[in-house]
Amino acid sequence: MGIFKRGRPSRQEPPDKPGIYFFRNKRTKKVDYVGETKNLKRRKKQYLASQKLDLEVHWFEFKKADGRSTSRTRRQHERAKIERHKPHLNQRRGGGGRMAR
Template sequence: MSIYKAGRPWKFDPTTGAGHRPPNSPGEYRMRDGSGCITYIGETNDLARRMREHIRSGKLPTAQGCGSTLEYMVADGRSTSRTRREHEQQSIEKHHPTLNRSKGGEGRPAGK
C-alpha cells in the first residue's frame, strides 16, 4: 500500500498562479519544464515552503512564458521521512530528472 493516494498529482503554475497551491503538508513533488519534462523530484515535510525555496533559488523558474510547473502529492498520516525518501528514490530512478544530483536525499539520514 502506498503512502500517496492513487491518481494524478496536483499541479500548480507559479508564474500564473493557476492550479492548486501546495499546502504546508509533507509530500513528494516534481518540477517540470515548459516542454513537460521532469527536471527535479524531491520530498519535504512542507510542500509550500519548499516550493518558495526553489523559486528563490531559481531552480523553479517563474519568468513569463517559461511554462514551469510544480506537481505534488500529499503524503498520508502513516508516512515518515524514511518512507517518503524511499519513494523519492524510486521515482528518481524511474524518471532520471536532470537536476537531481544524487539518487535522493543527498545522502542525509532520514529523521525519526
C-alpha cells in the same frame, strides 16, 4: 495501499503538509527534478526565492503524503520516482542528499 493516493500529481497551490514534489518541464513534459519535504508550501517558496525554480520553464507538481508517512517512507518513494524518471537536475540518484530521520 501506499502513503500517496493513486493518480497524477497536483499543480494547485501546495499545502503546508509533507509530500513529494516534481519540477516538470512545460515544453518536454518530462520530470526534471524530484524531491521530498515535510512542508510542500515552504519548499516551493524556497525554490522561488532562490530562483532555482522558474515557473516559465517548469510546473511545480506535488503529491501530498498521508498521515502515516515518515521522512524515511517519503525518501523511499522519492528514490523510486528518481529511478523511474531519471531527472537530470537531481545531483544524487536516489535521494541521497541527506539522512532520513
